[in-house]
Amino acid sequence: MKVAVVRVRGTVNVDGRIKTTLDLLKIKYKNNCNVVELDDTYKGMINKVNSYVTYGSIDKETFKAMLLNRGEILSQNEPKDAGTEKINDKTIKSLNPKFNSVDEFVDAFFENKAKLSDINLKLPFRLTPPTKGFEKKGIKIPYTQGGALGNRKTAINDLLKRMM
Incomplete structure (x- = not known):
């Protein structure tokens, strides 16, 4: 859970x-x-x-809304604190080809098949x-x-x- x-x-x-x-x-x-x-x-x-x-x-539903509204992805080309990108289907697919959309990632995350670090998510x-x-x-x-x-x-x- x-x-x-x-x-x-x-x-x-x-x-x-x-x-x-x-x-x-x-x-x-x-x-x-x-x-x-x-x-x-x-x-x-x-x-x-x-x-x-x-x-x-x-x-x-709430987790997906939180990802889309408040989730930030660390940019791969920059140093750790330099910049962030917003989450959408395109960025999820470019970071991890296993997931074609945000919905697929959320489902995999709730089934313990994915971690937040798989998409380079900036926490908290x-x-x-x-x-x-x-x-x-x-x-x-x-x-x-x-x-x-x-x-x-x-x-x-x-x-x-x-x-x-």
């Missing part, structure tokens, strides 16, 4: 071990998002940083703050109590659509 992990809280006064774990999840700054396979390793990492992130299972997804804000009680309260932190299950898709 693929899980989207979004960093909700900032970088000030973060414990060193938590900061390292957030760096390993590739969500260094607020409103950064990464999509990972939920295995034992990532479960432990997400539990450790539970008070700084929100997460939930992402569906194919840099999202904007959500339209109409996070939940009513703020970013320091768990989602189950009306806040923004923790497991949202499938409600993460609504949040990601507001952040694109």
